[in-house]
Amino acid sequence: MSDAKKKKKKPEGPNKLKIKERMKLPRQDMPAQNPSDRVKNFNEVPYGLNDEQAFQEALRCLECPNQPCVDGCPVEVDIPGFIRLILEKDVAGAARKIKETNSLPAICGRVCPQEEQCEIVCVIGKKGKPVAIGYLERYVADYEREHKLVQLPKIAPPTGRKVAIVGSGPAGLTVAGDLIKLGHAVTIFEALHKPGGVLVYGIPEFRLPKSIVQAECDFMADMGVEFQNSTVIGKMDTIDELFEMGYDAIFIGTGAGLPRFMGIEGENLIGIYSANEYLTRSNLMRAFDPDEYDTPIIRGKNVAVLGGGNTAMDSVRTGLRLGAENAHIVYRRSEIEMPARIEEVHHAKEEGVQFHLLTNPIKFIGDDQNRVKAMECLKMELGEPDDSGRRRPVPIKGSNYIIKTDLVVVAIGNASNPLIPQTTPGLDCNKWGNIIVNDETMQTSRKGVYAGGDIVTGGATVILAAGAGKKAARAMHKYLMEEVKR
Amino acid sequence: MPKVVDNKQIGPMVWKMLVNVPRLVSKAKAGQFVILRINEHGERVPMSIAGLDKEKGLLTIIYQVVGKTSALMTTVQAGENISDCVGPLGIPSHVEKWGTACVVGGGIGIAPIYPIAQAYKDAGNKVITIIGARSKDLLLYEEEHKAVADELFICTDDGSYGHHGFVTDPLKKLLDDGVPIGMIMTVGPVPMMKFLSSMTRKYNVPTWVSLNPLMIDGTGMCGGCRVQVGDETKFACVDGPDFDGHLVDFDLLTSRLGAYREQEHKAMKHFLGDPGCRLAESVKKFKYPEEQAGTK
Ligand SMILES: Cc1cc2nc3c(=O)[nH]c(=O)nc-3n(C[C@H](O)[C@H](O)[C@H](O)COP(=O)(O)OP(=O)(O)OC[C@H]3O[C@@H](n4cnc5c(N)ncnc54)[C@H](O)[C@@H]3O)c2cc1C
Ligand SMILES: Cc1cc2nc3c(=O)[nH]c(=O)nc-3n(C[C@H](O)[C@H](O)[C@H](O)COP(=O)(O)OP(=O)(O)OC[C@H]3O[C@@H](n4cnc5c(N)ncnc54)[C@H](O)[C@@H]3O)c2cc1C
Ligand code: SF4
Ligand code: FES
Numbered sequence: 073m074s075d076a077k078k079k080k081k082k083p084e085g086p087n088k089l090k091i092k093e094r095m096k097l098p099r100q101d102m103p104a105q106n107p108s109d110r111v112k113n114f115n116e117v118p119y120g121l122n123d124e125q126a127f128q129e130a131l132r133c134l135e136c137p138n139q140p141c142v143d144g145c146p147v148e149v150d151i152p153g154f155i156r157l158i159l160e161k162d163v164a165g166a167a168r169k170i171k172e173t174n175s176l177p178a179i180c181g182r183v184c185p186q187e188e189q190c191e192i193v194c195v196i197g198k199k200g201k202p203v204a205i206g207y208l209e210r211y212v213a214d215y216e217r218e219h220k221l222v223q224l225p226k227i228a229p230p231t232g233r234k235v236a237i238v239g240s241g242p243a244g245l246t247v248a249g250d251l252i253k254l255g256h257a258v259t260i261f262e263a264l265h266k267p268g269g270v271l272v273y274g275i276p277e278f279r280l281p282k283s284i285v286q287a288e289c290d291f292m293a294d295m296g297v298e299f300q301n302s303t304v305i306g307k308m309d310t311i312d313e314l315f316e317m318g319y320d321a322i323f324i325g326t327g328a329g330l331p332r333f334m335g336i337e338g339e340n341l342i343g344i345y346s347a348n349e350y351l352t353r354s355n356l357m358r359a360f361d362p363d364e365y366d367t368p369i370i371r372g373k374n375v376a377v378l379g380g381g382n383t384a385m386d387s388v389r390t391g392l393r394l395g396a397e398n399a400h401i402v403y404r405r406s407e408i409e410m411p412a413r414i415e416e417v418h419h420a421k422e423e424g425v426q427f428h429l430l431t432n433p434i435k436f437i438g439d440d441q442n443r444v445k446a447m448e449c450l451k452m453e454l455g456e457p458d459d460s461g462r463r464r465p466v467p468i469k470g471s472n473y474i475i476k477t478d479l480v481v482v483a484i485g486n487a488s489n490p491l492i493p494q495t496t497p498g499l500d501c502n503k504w505g506n507i508i509v510n511d512e513t514m515q516t517s518r519k520g521v522y523a524g525g526d527i528v529t530g531g532a533t534v535i536l537a538a539g540a541g542k543k544a545a546r547a548m549h550k551y552l553m554e555e556v557k558r
Numbered sequence: 559m560p561k562v563v564d565n566k567q568i569g570p571m572v573w574k575m576l577v578n579v580p581r582l583v584s585k586a587k588a589g590q591f592v593i594l595r596i597n598e599h600g601e602r603v604p605m606s607i608a609g610l611d612k613e614k615g616l617l618t619i620i621y622q623v624v625g626k627t628s629a630l631m632t633t634v635q636a637g638e639n640i641s642d643c644v645g646p647l648g649i650p651s652h653v654e655k656w657g658t659a660c661v662v663g664g665g666i667g668i669a670p671i672y673p674i675a676q677a678y679k680d681a682g683n684k685v686i687t688i689i690g691a692r693s694k695d696l697l698l699y700e701e702e703h704k705a706v707a708d709e710l711f712i713c714t715d716d717g718s719y720g721h722h723g724f725v726t727d728p729l730k731k732l733l734d735d736g737v738p739i740g741m742i743m744t745v746g747p748v749p750m751m752k753f754l755s756s757m758t759r760k761y762n763v764p765t766w767v768s769l770n771p772l773m774i775d776g777t778g779m780c781g782g783c784r785v786q787v788g789d790e791t792k793f794a795c796v797d798g799p800d801f802d803g804h805l806v807d808f809d810l811l812t813s814r815l816g817a818y819r820e821q822e823h824k825a826m827k828h829f830l831g832d833p834g835c836r837l838a839e840s841v842k843k844f845k846y847p848e849e850q851a852g853t854k
Contacts, residue, residue, distance in 0.1 A: 263777045265595060265602075265642045273779075302644035304777055308585055329779040333791065340784055340791060340810055342817045349780035357601070357774070366601040366626060367774075368821040442813035489778055491796070 086159040091134055099201040100129040107422040111392045114277045114360055117419060121204075126211040130158040132196060132203050140193040141205060147173045147539045151190060151205055154212060167216035168223075170209060175249045176242060176538055178217060178284050179271060181210025184535050185413045217287055224294060228255035232558040235548065236261060236319040238305045238492065241269020242534045243325035243525025245288065246541030247548070248297045254549050258297045259319070263304040266356060269327055270526075271534070273356040274348070276386050278393070279416075282355070306491035311499070311521060320556040321520045321548050324507060325541065328486040328526035334378065338436030339482075343370055343444040347383045347483035354390050369394065372479025376400045376447055378433060379483035380410035381531075385420050387481040392423055399425045400475065404432040404452050404465045428475070430454070430465060436480065447475045486531050496521075506530055513547035514540060520556075522548055559639035563616065565632070569696055571623045571844070572666065573632055574608075579643050580615025588673035589651025589768065589800055592617065593776045595641040596630050603627050604773045604795075606670035606745070607646065617643070620669035620698060623841055626825040633836045647776040648799045651677065652766070656740025659683040660732070662725050662754060664690050664746025668698045670768065671745045675706045678743075684708045686739070688728050690750075694719035725750065726757050733761045741766070744803065748812050755803030767803040769794045771814055786810050 087094070104110075104118040121129065133155040141151045149170050157166035170177040184190075186206035194202030216222055233256045237244045240262040252258045266272050268285040293299060305311065305326075314322055331346035333339050345353075350369070353359040357367035375391035377384050380403035392399045401420070403410060406429050410417060421427070428449070435448040451471035454463035488505040500508045500517035507516055507523040514522045524540030526532055564576040582592065591606045609618030623629050634640060651674045659678045663671035668689045679685045685706060690713035691697040697719060703710055711728040712720030721728060725746075732739065742758055742765045744751050751767040758765040771783040771794050778796035785794050786807035792798060823846065829835055830842055 263644070263779075264775060265644070302642040304644060304647065307646055308582065329777070331779070331781045333781065340786055340814070342814055346781040349774060349782045352774055352780055358599075362821070362825075365599050366825060368818040368825075370817070441816075442810065491777065 085135065085156050087131055087133070087135065087156070089131055094132050094134055095196060095199065097128065097132045099132065099204055100125045100207065102204070102207055107419075107424070110278065111389075111423050114393055116281050117278050120214055121207050121211045123215075126158060126163075126208060129204050129208055130155045134196055136195050140195060141190040141203075144190040144193040146189065146533075146535050147542060149173050149190075149209075155203070155208060158208065158212065163212050163215045164219070164221035166212040167221075170212065173542070174535070174538060175246050176288060176534070177209050178213035179242070179280060179288065180535050180538070181206050181208075181213055182280050182284075183275060183533075184209075185533065187414055189535070217284075222291060225253055227253055227295060230257070231255040231552065233257070233320045233552040233556055234318055235259070235321050235323065235552070236314045236317075237323045237325065238311075239263075239269060239325040239327055239525070239527075240267035240289070240299070240301075241325055241327050241525055241537060242271065243327075243527075243537040243541040243544075244269070244323065245292060246538040247323045247325065247522075247524070247545045248292055249295065250542065250545035251548060252292070252295045252297050256549075256552060260292075260297060260299050261303045261305050261309075262299065262301045264356065265302050267299055267301060269325075273352045274383065274386070276351065276355055276390055277360075278389065279386065304491070306495040311492065311496040311518070315520070321522065321552055323541075323544055323548065324492060324516070324521065324523040324527060325525045325537070326489060326492060326527045327537075328531045329489045330487040331482070332485050332487055333482055334433065334484065336433065336435055338438055338444070341436055341438040341442050341444040343372065343478055344436060344480045344482065345370070347377075347379070347387045347481050348486070350387055350481045351383070351390065354394070360390075360394060370479055371395050372477065374398045374400070374475075374477045375479045375481065376402055376433075376475055376477040377481045377483055378402050379485070380405065380412055381483065381485070382412050382416055383485075384481075384483035385412045385416040387483050388425050389420055389423060391479065391481070392425070396479070399423075400428055400477070401425055402428045402431050402433060402447075402449065402475070404430065405462060406430055406454060409462045432465065432467065433475075434472070437474075443478070444480055445476070445478060447477050447480060449473055449475055486526075488527055488530070504530065512543070514544035515547060515551075520551065559641060560643040561639050562634050562636060564636050565634050567632070567838070567840070568620075569698060571841070572696070572698065573621055573623070575619045575621065575631065575634070577617045577619065577640070577643055578615055579617050579645075582643065582645050583610050583612055583615050583617050586610055586617070586646035587650035588653075588677040589670075590646040590648045591776075591799060592619070592643050592645030593647060593773065594619075594631075594643050596627065596634065597641055600630065600641065601627050602642075602774055602776070603631075604647075604770070604776060606768070607673060608669035609673060618669075620666060622666045623844060625822045626829045629826065629829060629837060629841055629844065632838060632841055644776065647795060649797070651743060651768075651800050653677045653681045655682045657683065658686065658737065658739050659741045659743070660686040660688065660729065660739045662688045662690075662729060662742060662744045662746070663699075663703075664725055664744075664750040665692070665696065666698075667745035667747070667750075667768070668703070671743070672699050672702050672706070674743055674745070675703065678741075679706050679708075683740075686732065686737075687711070688713065688725045690714065690725035690746075692716065724753070726754050729754065730757060733758065733763065739763055743800070744768070748808055748815070751803060751806075752808035755806065755808075759804050765803040766800050767806060768799045769801055769806065769811060770799065771811060772817065 525537035
């Protein structure tokens, strides 16, 4: 009888360890460049797990029957499923498993806020540290790419339907990938000269190497997606003209690309950038490498970045790498309210970034050449909760002080770009300029026009944009097959 | 990749480039601009539309060598491709029937003001054109303007051709004489646009200027092109490039244009010194204005 009991308890999959044994395994640390070296270069900070580390980490998964991690993932990646394949030494299979629901695992494994999605609900994390799902996701995607195991999926026979996608960020790329597989002809129109959206112009090389984004776009092209870069929809062609050109359905994934400024005195001085401009100069135009690239960038000695999100962390860490002696984050709330990923705040601290919390700038001060030289700030304290549920910062009277700075980066968020709404009659937007869609189908107020990603939600995350793309692709396929006659 | 079908020198340090971009040309209107990137390592440079051949799909760009990228542009041979040409960008110049309209072009601005003059004319306006340059050899597009303008005034700073003086002289005379000008549109160097706008203010005639701040994307994404217009901050690439000259803070624009002077000069020096750079001899002799002053 005791024998039979034992047998029952024995796990069936490739993981022969007992639950208790798995719980004892330590979480693998991600090897990374040390802080004093990495602030001098733009290379990626974490190196990634090696095969042995990945295997050891995969052994920690408890294979819980109710799979809370899958529910935690916005696109419901079969997490225990891909982890099991790592243990079966079918790493490429693991990558394919993730790609069933998330086409961009090499990217998401690097930039997803796993600590608030899949890992936060991980059962083993209640007692110790959660399974490093993000590290494993990155590992399998990198393994597949580096070992050249990426297979072109089967493409359905041509349906004769044509789809136009506006914007090549994660939302647009996801729609393109899904619809091309179903046999539709897909063209992506991108305003910039390189596809990828924020993944290429915003997120820095040291967090997401551009070669990885390029590989994803190349893969799309190999599947047959046509890229028309340097094409601004709303200027070159309008949405209605795209229909006239023979496109049967259109997806708008133009992101949240209009930078907000503080609206305070002196904001147009030289040396005050929006985060978009600063990061675009450094990432897309590669101004960090002046021997090779022509676009200039101001290299401040005392860099002050306003804001507490990922964009602010990316900016301040870029500032350090461009030679800043002092790099400051100036944020009007306290650390708990900072929207940036914990990992990024941690990296910034390790690199020596100085945090000025509960601090708000009220004025920029320039020199005789209109270059910023200082910033006047006010100390804040937290009051009652506001609409966002976070406690509202209120200024402390008379607490004014000066921060010396020769480069300010304003990273307080983006609004949506009005170019397409302005030129598309009948496209409904809310009062913030975000396109209104049906939550299930992502269809807009215009027939055959779908939208998703930051243009709908306001600045959010890569995986939410990709998830919206998945939903839209499903509905667009149905629309194309049922309502578009050929 | 867009093909350059012609690229030749038409004046001291001034070139004319024709780019084959039929789709862009079919959509473009006077007053708009494009952004070019010459090669994969290059900057994105904004250039005004100085002519549109809708039949052949050709875009005309008139450019002056002022630094590395414009110097690099001169090395593109007819038949070669450049990396990108995105556009049309910006809002087309506002056109209506005012009765009489005046266009004023200074220096390199003489070229982009020409399609605007044409658009005014097509809308049924009497067009008075005033063009000016430092000297006769820097004067462009005289024939083109002659063909469109109902009245044409030519000015040179040194008196080598036409009226000896600034473009504001004939304009002031017209206004003093009570000519009923409904609109004055100006493209030219910032000091000229500033001076002209302050001159016309007391006559209360609408005066618009085409601004040229530094830009990157040209789609409203970076805010690098911001200009101060009245008490508002505007993004010139999407809200402009045309603005009410009576409200523009020209001094701020001038200082912002100098934001990268040191880095630009270094890049240019380096480029001119590169033996492999295929530059014409005349371009190799390039000097910055302050250096020219120094050598005299
Ligand atoms: C600096 C920074 C760091 C971030 N870090 C993270 C992170 O660590 N993790 C995370 O999950 N998220 C992060 N985000 C957020 C994430 O990048 C976005 O939520 C996501 O990229 C949105 O995807 P999207 O497809 O909606 O749009 P985008 O990525 O914004 O792409 C939109 C594309 O559309 C193009 N476009 C716009 N208008 C037009 C037009 N009229 N015609 C043609 N093309 C047009 C744009 O040029 C752009 O390429 C970060 C964002 C920034 C700015
Ligand atoms: C909307 C717009 C339309 C333009 N149209 C034309 C055009 O039709 N023909 C033309 O020759 N130029 C035009 N320009 C200016 C042109 O973009 C710049 O001359 C060019 O970017 C200079 O690059 P560079 O590397 O050669 O010089 P840089 O080394 O970058 O600059 C050299 C000097 O030129 C000045 N400069 C740089 N950029 C600009 C600028 N955007 N505007 C004015 N001065 C600048 C700088 O202050 C610097 O002192 C336009 C600019 C804008 C924004
Ligand atoms: S996509 Fe993001 S949330 Fe989903 S499993 Fe991967 S890392 Fe976790
Ligand atoms: S050039 Fe970037 S917003 Fe105008």
